[in-house]
Amino acid sequence: MTIRMQEDADTGPSFFDDKVLDQWELPVGPWVDQAVDWIDQNLAPVLDVIRWPFAALFEYFVKGFLLEIPWVVVVVAFFIVGTVVRNLKVGVMVAIGLTCCGLLGSDYWDATMVSIGLILVAVFLCALIGIPIGVLCGRFDGVWQTIRPILDAMQVIHTFVYMLPVIFFFGFGAVPATMVTMIFALPPLIRLTNLGIRQVPEDVVEASRAFGAPEFKVLTDVQLPLARPAMMTGLNQTLLLSISMAGVAAIIGAGGLGQLVFRAVQNLDVGLAGSSGVAFFLVAVILDRISQPEASDGTNLFSRMKTAWSHRKDPEELLDAPGFSSNQSTIKRDRFAPVVGSERLPILISGMAGIAIAVSTFLVWSHDSGLISGYGRRTDADLAGESFNGIVGAGGSFFGIFVGLCGLFLAATMVNNLVNPGAGPAWMRADGALLAAGGALVTSIAFLLARPSTLNLEYSHGIGVFVAVAASVVAVLGAVLWVRVAPMAERVPQVGGISIGRALGGLAATACLVIGLYAGWSFDRRTDTVITPEIQAMLDDVYAKVDAGEMTNGVAGQEIQRINNLAVKAEIVVIDGQSDQGAGLGTVSLVFGLFALALLAPGAGMNRKTLSEAASRFRAAEVASGRETTVLIGVVSALFALLWLYPVDLRGPFVMNFQFGRTVESAIVVAALIGLVAVFATRSTIRQKALWAQIILVGGLAALAAMVVVAHGPIALACIAIALAIPVVAAMAFPELTSRQQWTWSAISAALGFGLMGIGSSWILSLMRVADSKFFSGVGSALVFVSGFLLFSASRKILSDFGRRKIYDDVTTTSSTADETKTIPAETSEFEPIGAGAAN
Amino acid sequence: MSNFTSTNGSSTKQASPVDNEIIRLDGVYKIFGAQPRGRAYELAKAGVGKNEVQAQTGHVMGLHDVNFSVPQGEIFVVMGLSGSGKSTAIRTVNKLHPVTAGEVWVDGVNVQDLNGPSLQAFRREKMGMVFQHFALFPHRNVIDNVGYGLKVQKVPRRERDKQSMRALALVGLEAYAQNAVSELSGGMQQRIGLARALASDPDILLMDEAFSALDPLIRRQMQDELMEIQNELRKTILFITHDLNEALRVGNRVCIMKDGAVVQIGTPEEILTQPATGYVAEFVQDVDQGRVIQVREVMVEAKPIPHDSTLDDAISALTGRAGAFCCDNAGKPIGMITTEDGIRAAGVGSTDLAKAMREDFDVTTADATLNELYAPAGRGLPIAVVDDNGVLIGRLEPRDIMEEMGRVENLIDGFEREVFM
Incomplete structure (x- = not known):
């Protein structure tokens, strides 16, 4: 029987048959459904938070204010604004225009107010978001490089494309309409703010710095005032685009004049269309006249709107900014160090292992049932006699896909480095290979160690998993070897000492890992009854009574029905990261995570010397710069944020309890924050501040520890303590590292982190791919992803x-001071860090 | 003061220690580019020049093993053509540019160790900076520009304005306190830049090509003004320029840079009279050496004739000389006797030295420059060199002036041959 089914599976569609594609189907549609469901289920508070400012502004500004005050007041207010901001002529014109809108009828007046309100809200929110983002872009190239493609996308993608998901998450009405308007109108403001900041002459900025202004002062004293004209142009562009969007937004129920026009078009009501069109035009003129820059008084609204449209993608052209090109950079082709003999072998090992990894995903990973899919899809619990490869839904699914992609990356890296070392994508190099190999190893081991669902009748691993693990081990060995010999050099001087950012990152990762252990990895709302021990006890009681003759069968039946209903109501089955009921991936993640943390600590420059230095610097408080204090404040604030956000029951779905009703915690947090503010606002010495911060820190730690013990028992607290202790112990054990060694250890730590990302994302995506509705991956997996x-x-x-390293031909130079001739070798076989050389 | 010692033994070739040192650059390298600590740095350390490094690595070498040391109260001029790294050098002193390797010490502080608030405090308290294109804040009026450094230091408004007015008075622009900066001329704007740097009374002034954007007349005026202010305030000034005349005029010492490296450091005279390389010589040849060479370089021993000696004694003492000075008992010259006059007087039978002396001789001081003496030297007679009390300390032979000028000229020519052949 079993053999026959095996044959059935084997005699499936041939490789060249189109039908074979079904076997490997990527169910994108269901994923999107799942994703939307998941977001609805788990991120509803986040959506609410996003929705809130829009809704509040409409509620209180448009409905509660603009529509409430008498029309005369509005007209007079606009007259005053127009006169003050521009001149008397504009003020009079604006007032007449508004009155005309009103004279069309009170319906039109209300619609006019809604339209004006909509546009003002959109522009206000654009300014609130766009100017800070623009400023960040102007100051940090990295941010600009990240934001620019997003802006391009916002401007290229058609409105209707992003309208759909917005409707999906936020429904119809003014809120989604404003969001769509913002997506459309925001980019010019960001671009022009960015440009304005960048246009400020370098020497003026330098002057401000040279007089000792902190960076924030440089921004407020120099860059913002000098960028003001560009920012005003940007705001005007945003306004013009918002106006032109107000009509389109009516489709999704924005209300106002646009809706009147829309209705008129639907009903072929020419009269309504005409009058609302006139009102719409007047609103556009009014808003534009008030806001436009003085210089463009001569131009008319249409030409200006046309200009705004045609320069949507390059608003920079609107300013007289010759020579500015944000993507102008002189790229000089450098030649990189070629692959030498000692490097070739590790590259080949890791690359070949990568190919083996990729191939392994096409081998059999699962027999008889789905390992991961067994949790998410009932039918996958019993697939006796069938076997699945690593990338089908019932096989390894995303564990296999992730591992396979890592393998392909390794292979690509090998080819890339053998053909043209150093060129190509940034991560295709030794540490990137280590990352991929580590990711593959951690993820495949996690799959190997994952427990099958208790529903699964039988399950066994196929050969593919073992091949993947073995090949990953080989790949990791190869990659580590490669990292050791690769001709890599620091491109910028590494500052010594402890890297605070990385230490804090490690701390946050620790928190995520430990919480991930106790948080739910899956939660099940499928409608069948769940017989908890209590319910079982109640049932046993009923049966006992029936057996004893104390209860008639009819009453017993009703009673059992009632108890069953109770069981159905106890709907959610949560399985956390370390439970026997689940796959136990939380535990696996924690183990890998602790290894990563142990390596991160020395990699972040922590060792006996730097730690004791930091401690003594901290103790000698008068020497302590703001840095230590800042770190302390950061830690304390993070701690209290954690305390506050700490969900009552982490084992539920992804819940963030933004409830103000949790009085005890709120009281602690508020008191602590007030205390912190008081400590840091007063002119006490750093020593006093540090002392107070320490007291608050210890208090917060105690509170958190108490909560952990209450919620999860002492073992959880022990886990946290161990997780925190391991990096410190590791740091004390390691000697002082050179920056090259720091790099190596950091690469290994990052590779383990990448593996954690693999575990978390594979779990979420695999379940998303196959799960029945009402079965979700929980917050634990997301936290492990985040910690990774x-x-x-x-x-x-x-x-x-x-x-x-860059490589050059042998150069023979005669140095000007000495007459000896030095030959500079094209490459050196040993790669001691340059920093060490400079420190001699 | 210098309780810190250089940890870089290889780079002390030009960092001659000075007394009362306040700024020191110690083996400083600055490389611009994606991988400043990479190959480019290795090449630079091995002594490869700027252009070669750029050709090979695409990295620009801003500073190449720069060492110098500035004592308190000195005007130290860094001079070089554009691209020579002079502006980069000045910016390492307040860490507007962090260095790639080496150390920058200011008043006992290693500037590289400063970060964030400590760096800002250091910049606020220790130094003021003046920029080539003024870099005034166009949205603030004159007095707010001048008071900017104080504002950053959180000095209260009233006190700030008082100090700003004092600084404005130093540059003579009190009347313009409330004007917008765009209403002022270039020279006035740069005076405001100078006042801004002086307002918070820093120990050190960094002047980055401060006068280069001004036209020559104004520039000269500003140089004079700077030297007047310096006489009054005695700041340490790090002065960047590409104009050798300016460098020699304002500098106590001059550092000449080329391609990011220091070529020569010395007093203006040393630079002029002993150029270290052909590069310096090339610069120097356009300068009127007479404007820099001082009398004390050229003067010879006075060998005066006592006023009570006889005419015969005087004549015999004059052998081989065009003329000699007679001094009174206090050593002050009272007259000059030439061989010609002596023989003529002896010919008419006079023995009185006083009668044969002429009293219209030329007098100069030891720190006068040679160009002031071209006219007197044209008479062919020796010139008396006296000290502040009028005591004769030496004599200047016209022939020696010409010889010295000729020697420098030859030296430069020699270098030129070296450079161009």
């Missing part, structure tokens, strides 16, 4: 600070 990301990004800076 934190570990990865904690090391990202140092990884990107290292680059492949």
Whole structure:
């Protein structure tokens, strides 16, 4: 029987048959459904938070204010604003225009107010978001490089495309309409603010710095005032685009004049269309006249709107800014160190292992039932006799896909480095290979160790998983070897000492990992009854009574029905990261995470010397710069944020309890924050501040520990203590590292972090792919993903600070001071860190 | 003062220690580019020049093993053509540019160790900076520009305005306190820049090509003004310029840079009279050496004739000389006797030295420059060199002036041959 079914599976569609694609189907549609469901289920508070400012502004500003005050007051107010902001002529014109809108009828007046309100709200929120983002873009190239493609996308993608998901999450009405308007109108403001900041002459900024202004002062004293004209142009552009969007937004129920026009078009009501069109035009003229810059008085609204449209993608052209091109950079082609003999072998090992990993995903990963899918899809619990490869839904699914992608990356990296070392994508190098190999290893081991669902009748691993793990081990060995010999050099001088950012990243990752252990990894709302021990006891009681003749069968039946209803109501089955009921991936993640943390600590510059230095610096408080205090404030604030956000029951779905009703915690947090503010606002010495901060820190830690013990028992607290202790112990055990060694350890730590990302994302996506409705992955997996990301990004800076060595032809130079002739070798076989050389 | 010692043994070739040192650059490298600590740095350390490094690595070498040391109260001029790294050098002193390697010490503080608030405090308290294109804040009026450094220091408004007015008075612009900066001329704007740097009374002034954007007349005037202010305030001034005449005029010592490296450091005279390389010589040849060479360089021993000696004694003492000075008992010259006059007087039978002396001789001081003496030297007679009390300390032979000028000229020519052949 079993053999026959095996044959059935084997005699499936041939490789060249179109039907074979079904076997590997990527169910994108269901994913989106799942994702939307998941977001609705788990991120509803976040959506509410996003929705809140829009809704509040409409409620209190448009409905509660603009529509409530008498029309005369509005007209007079606009007259005053127009006169003050521009001149008397504009004021009079604006007042007449508004009155005309009103004379069309009170319906039109209300619609006019709603339209004006909509536009003003949109512009206000655009300014609130756009100007800070623009300022960040102007000051940090990295932010600009990140934001620019997003802006491009916002401007290229058609309104209707993003209208749909917005409707999906926020429904119809003024709120989504304003969001759509903002997506459309925001980019010019960001671009022009960015440009304005960048246009400020370098020497004026330098002057401000040279007189000792802190960076924030440089911004407020110099950059913002000098960027003001550009920012005003940007605001005007945003306004013009918002006006032109107000009509389109009517489609999703924005209300106001646009809706009147829309209705008129639907009903072919020419009269309504005409009058509302006139009102709409008047509103546009009014708002534009008030806001436009003095210089463009001569132009008319249509030409200006046309200009705004045609310059949507390059609003920079609107300013007289010759020579500015944000993507102008002189890229000089450098030649990188070629692959030498000692490097070739590790590259080949890791690359070949990568190919083996990729191939392994096409081998059999699962027999007889789905390992991961068994949790999410009932039918996958019993697939006796069938076997699945690593990338189908019932096989490894995203564990396999993730591992396979890592393998492909390794192979690509090998080819890239053998053909053209150093060129190509930024991560295709030794540490990138280590990242991929580590990711593959951690993820495949996690799959190997995952427990099958209790529903699964039988399950066994296929050969593919073992091949994947073995090949990953080989790949990791190869990659580690490669990292050791790769000709990588620091591109910017590494500052010594403890990297605070990375230490804090590690701390946050620890928190996520431990919470991930106790948080739910899956939660099940499928409608069948769940017989908890209590309910079982009640049932047993009923049966006992029936057996004893104390209860008639009819009454007993009703009673059992009632108890069953209770069981159905106890709807959510949550399985946390360490439970026997679940896959136990939380435990696996924690173990890998602790390894990563142990390596992160020395990689972040912590060792006996720096730690004791920091401690003594902290103790000698008068020497302590703001840095230590800042760190302390950061830790304390994070701690209390955690305390407050700490969900009552983490084992539920992804809940963030933004409830103000939790009085005890809120009281602690508020008191602590007030205390902090009081301590840091007063002119006490740093020593006093530090003392108070320490007291509050200890108090917060105690409170948190108490909560952990109450919620999860003492073992959880022990876990946290161990997780916190391991990095410190590791740091004390390690000697002082050179920056090259720091890089190596950081790369390994990042690779483990990448693996955690693999575990978290694979769990979420695999379940998303197959799950029945009402079965979700829980917050634990998301937290493990986040902790992996934190570990990865904690090391990202140092990884990107290292680059492949540049290589040059042998040069013979006669130095001007000595007459000896030095030959500079094209490359050196040993790669001691340059920082060490400079420190001699 | 210098309780810190250089940890970089290889780079002390030009950092001659000075007394009362306030700024020291110690083996400073600055490389611009994606990988400043990479190959470019290795090449630079191995002594490869700027252009070669750029050609090979695409990295720009801003500073190449720069060492110098500035004592308190000195005007130290860094001079070089554009791209020579002079502006980069000045910016390492207040860490507007962090260095790639090496150390920058200011008043016992290693500038590289400063960060964030400590760096800001250091910049606020220790130094003021003047920029080539003034870099005034166009949205603030004159007095707010001048008071900016004080505002950053959180000095209260009233006190700030008082100090700003004092600084404005130093540059003579009190009357313009409430004007917008755009209403002022270039020279006035730069005076405001100078006042801004002086307002918070820092120990050190960094002047980055401060006068280069001004036209020559104004520039000269500003140089004079700077030296007047310096006489009064005695700041340490790090002065950047590309104009050698300006460097020699204002500087106590001059550092000449080329391609990010220091070529020569010395007093203006040393630079002029002993140029270290052909590069310096090339610069120097456009300068009127007479404007820099001082009398004391050229003067010879006075060998005066006592006023009570006889005419015969005087004549015999004059052998081989065009003329000699007679001094009174206090050593002050009272007259000059030439061989010609002596022989003529002896020919008419006079023995009185006083009668044969002429009293219209030329007098100069030891720190006068040679160009002031071209006219008197044209008479062919020796010139008396006296000290502040009028006591004769030496004599200046016209022939020696010409010889010295000729020697420098030859030296420069020699270098030129070296450079161009």
